[in-house]
Amino acid sequence: MRRYLGIDPGVSGAFAVLHLLDTGDQALTVHPIPCDWIEVGGGKRRRYNLFALHKALVHTTPISLAYLELQSARPGQGVVSMFSTGFGFGVWQGLLTAIGIPYMLVAPQRWRSRVGLPAGGKKKAIKRGVCLAACRRFPGMAIPLEHSDAVMIAVAAALEHGNGGG
Amino acid sequence: MRRYLGIDPGVSGAFAVLHLLDTGDQALTVHPIPCDWIEVGGGKRRRYNLFALHKALVHTTPISLAYLELQSARPGQGVVSMFSTGFGFGVWQGLLTAIGIPYMLVAPQRWRSRVGLPAGGKKKAIKRGVCLAACRRFPGMAIPLEHSDAVMIAVAAALEHGNGGG
Numbered sequence: 001m002r003r004y005l006g007i008d009p010g011v012s013g014a015f016a017v018l019h020l021l022d023t024g025d026q027a028l029t030v031h032p033i034p035c036d037w038i039e040v041g042g043g044k045r046r047r048y049n050l051f052a053l054h055k056a057l058v059h060t061t062p063i064s065l066a067y068l069e070l071q072s073a074r075p076g077q078g079v080v081s082m083f084s085t086g087f088g089f090g091v092w093q094g095l096l097t098a099i100g101i102p103y104m105l106v107a108p109q110r111w112r113s114r115v116g117l118p119a120g121g122k123k124k125a126i127k128r129g130v131c132l133a134a135c136r137r138f139p140g141m142a143i144p145l146e147h148s149d150a151v152m153i154a155v156a157a158a159l160e161h162g163n164g165g166g
Numbered sequence: 167m168r169r170y171l172g173i174d175p176g177v178s179g180a181f182a183v184l185h186l187l188d189t190g191d192q193a194l195t196v197h198p199i200p201c202d203w204i205e206v207g208g209g210k211r212r213r214y215n216l217f218a219l220h221k222a223l224v225h226t227t228p229i230s231l232a233y234l235e236l237q238s239a240r241p242g243q244g245v246v247s248m249f250s251t252g253f254g255f256g257v258w259q260g261l262l263t264a265i266g267i268p269y270m271l272v273a274p275q276r277w278r279s280r281v282g283l284p285a286g287g288k289k290k291a292i293k294r295g296v297c298l299a300a301c302r303r304f305p306g307m308a309i310p311l312e313h314s315d316a317v318m319i320a321v322a323a324a325l326e327h328g329n330g331g332g
Contacts, residue, residue: 076245079241083249087256165322
């Protein structure tokens with residue numbers, strides 16, 4: 001059996017595991033990022049629950065290969081948003097390294113084009129396209145919009161390593 | 167023996183381990199953050215070497231308690247700088263969580279006041295004050311400016327937990 005891990009980092013993201021059995025059968029499991037709501041100033045903010053995330057990640061091992069979506073600083077973004085994006089990206093790399101899961105960083109354009117989707121376009125249209133593709137690929141499952149990136153990143157990882165069963 | 171870990175995250179930071187032996191003797195080890203120089207665009211950037219950092223961190227265990235300096239988004243900072251700060255903070259929390267090292271987040275003002283230094287002031291003067299204090303505390307060692315935060319954070323961790331030997 002081979003298992004491919006697709007990771008869409010960020011507090012509203014998810015990680016997905018594509019299990020490719022030796023029989024040719026496939027299975028998919030999707031995990032939302034475990035988060036807690038923390039009071040910050042007057043409002044509430046979602047924060048990673050690192051202990052739950054670590055536990056869930058260890059539970060998915062052994063992983064043949066993980067694809068972690070590349071994150072980077074974008075001009076014009078707010079400092080809080082950039083700090084959070086960097087934080088999530090760091091958390092994932094820290095956990096993957098410490099658990100010993102082999103991983104690669106993959107740019108959004110690259111995994112999307114690998115699974116046959118347009119690399120660019122309007123953000124909303126891209127999101128919807130990824131969700132449609134995920135639902136087509138796994139027709140028995142209800143895959144919400146916010147989990148579909150993780151699912152298709154896992155599919156891209158499997159495809160690029162010759163185990164796509166596309 | 168007890169060991170207290172002080173962490174000044176960031177690519178130019180360090181981590182320090184204060185060993186408190188049952189005999190009353192003390193020892194200090196300081197590790198710069200392992201980094202590689204990566205070509206980015208036309209220039210070069212320092213990046214964490216996560217595998218070396220993980221290995222070095224595992225090597226310090228068991229740790230009684232780690233103090234990780236709290237990082238947060240600061241208005242007026244650049245997006246690249248904020249992304250990097252968030253990234254480093256995330257890496258450390260991911261590694262500490264996965265390795266199972268107990269840790270606390272500590273604001274700069276708090277650890278500085280715990281070791282008897284002014285909580286605020288001009289950045290350069292603060293840095294120099296911390297370095298002087300570190301050199302006084304460990305007279306046998308040459309502690310450079312960029313390692314002294316980590317050293318005094320480790321001292322603060324030990325002090326707050328009743329093992330300061332101040």
